[in-house]
Amino acid sequence: MTQKAPFFARVYRLVAQIPEGKVATYGQLAALAGQPRAARTVGWAMQGAPRELDLPCHRVVNAIGTLSPPLVFGGAGVQRELLENEGIRFLEDGRIDLGASLWDGPIAE
DNA sequence: GGTTTGACCCGTT
């Protein structure tokens, strides 16, 4: 496939493949993109992710299932509502139940 | 081509 595509493009494509009711971690996306240690770069990709791509960045969470700074999504609780609306389970801690909602990864390509 | 940064991750203090 488009292995020539820059790291960003891969991350964007992966994020775009995240189905509803599932979430992916930065480290997971980084690993799928070919750089298991590039979780930070994934976050950076999100930072520059254009809305035109319809990227469900709200489905991308950190390794423990906590959400990113709400400011990024336009307000506190916004990201959580989006996720809950898609069927994501939240724990009492305010974290996502990764055990039940973690994305299986790209089925095939 | 070196420096800075970032929506991270992990261990230690």
Place this chain on the structure above:
DNA sequence: CAACGGGCCAAAC
């Protein structure tokens, strides 16, 4: 338990 620091990687300046 909270705070701090270092490490990691890729893109932007």
